[in-house]
Amino acid sequence: MDPDVFVSAHRAEWDRLDDLLRRRRSLTGTEADELVTLYQRAATHLSLIQSSAPDPRLTGRLSQLVARARNAVTGTRRASWRDVTRFLLEGFPAAVYRARHWWVPTAVVSTVVAAVLGWWIGTHPEVQAAIAAPDELRQLTRPGGEYETYYSSHPAAAFAAQVWTNNAQAAAMCLVLGVFLGLPVLWILFENMLNLGVGMGLMSSAGRLDTFLGLVLPHGLLELTAVFVAAGTGMRLGWTLIDPGPRTRRTALAEEGRAAVGMAIGLALVLFVSGAVEGFVTPSHLPTWARIGIGIAAELAFLAYVYVLGGRAVRTGTTGDLAADGRSAAVPTAA
Template sequence: MDVDLFVEKHRDEWDRLRVLTRRSGRLSGAEADELITLYQRAATHLSIVRSAAPDPVLVDRLTMLVSQARAATTGTSAPGWRDAGMFFAQRFPAAVYRARHWWVPTAALFLLVSGVIAAWVANSPAVQSAIATPDSIAELTRPGGDFETYYSSEPAASFAAQVWTNNAYIAAASLVVGLLILPVVFILFVNAMNVGVAAGLMADAGRLDVFFGLITPHGLLELTAVFVAAGAGMRLGWTLIDPGPRPRARALAEEGRTVAGMALGLAVVLLISGVIEAFVTPSGMSTAARVGIGVAAELVFLVYVFVYGRRAALAGETGDIDARSAGDVAPVAA
């Protein structure tokens, strides 16, 4: 094949393709069709050159042109920072909002069970004696005792990392085993029992104010994240039982991807909670200031979910990845 003659014959097409590629965002319908046609021809030309006359300069030139034309015709992936911004601005809050019918009742039931256990422990010496010895309870509840010093037992940065890892593990476990539902109920009950026992012992010692002063700053946001994880996990499990109008495999795939995304978002929420627990809870600030920070953090999260998340959900956001990344699915009857 005569390379010079080949180039001379097709140069105008390549130049036109280059022009259309540069203007890809401002093309008319006819120009868009022309762009696709010239792109397909250029790809064929590249194949011919590679097989019949592999001239390095011409191959490189056509490879670059075809790559640019392909990007112009198929589009390019959004930058990573844009995907991250979309996730935290719309997908994550929408996913949490859509799961509210699961995690809000979960939160209410958890608090009810914790309150019942706390009242039972506080008013039953027999239960207290079954929990621990009088000396151990006194050591836990006294001023400067184990309950208070726990939050300052390690350097703040190290403590924050430890707390975050533990809470993230609990949230992830709730999301993952939610498919089975009952293990999540067990995890929640164990945590409700721990909170209730501690509250009951501190109440019996007349130090319930100290209990809430220490647990509220970080506990509001921390427990909310756990409730969301548990609720979303159980919602995923219920999808296996009742997928609705969608095929079961498709429903599980869509909800499973949403849950995986929620795990990432909740990890960030728990990181914030861990920082508060390590740096605010044991600090020398007044109780009102510490509790105020915890309440403010909780209110910000709730506004984030019930304002921004609701708005995104009403606009059609589900928390799943975009349709192009998820792939095509077969239509189903309504």
């Protein structure tokens, strides 16, 4: 195909399409039909040029023209507050609810692992000696020591923001790295449980386990739940590669991946709440029972949010994936 001859033959159609696109807000019905027809022809022309005579300048011009025409014909969907509300009341809780068979066992097993590590460290002085020197351990665990002052070492707002950022990154890593068969997620989860177990064991050996729990539980219940949800969802995403079910592997991965991305946004909001509790409630002068009560209330509120709103949304067919008008159409396949 001679590019010059091809351009001469179809330039008038492209110029006409460009003119209609510039006036698309005031087109008559006949002109709108003409725009659709010229868009279809231009798309065909672009395909022919790319396959037969890939001239960079011509391809670039036609690609831009076809993209503009596509937006004019199909319309551009913009997010609205209705989408935000739907996500918060249906999409996110539904995604968490659907993944409960993964993150609930993850939470139970992880808690047991942290407790066993804490018991092992707390009852074996040789393990404690391998962690730090005796003077350093006393500095960590004494009244007014580093474990206690950690939560009040920075201004509350700055500390809450730092905690939120770190936890949101950890949750996002669990969700994203789950695609590697979930193996990196197990390591991230173990590191978190090891840190918890070390603190639990060292404070227990100093006879101050109650103080440690009083500092961790107010924010830790909701924070760890968010981490468990992220880890469980990440491992579920990895398992999708192995067993996609009745869907094709590509379709299953796309659906679960989109849900995981949405969950990362939702968990960032949950972790914002836990970060605020850690920054303002944990180091406060409230009685221990009041601080722990706030943590329990936040945890119960999240679980009710997931099981009530999420369960209701799932029963009406919501999966946590994008709405049908916000994702690409899938080709039907036979199971």
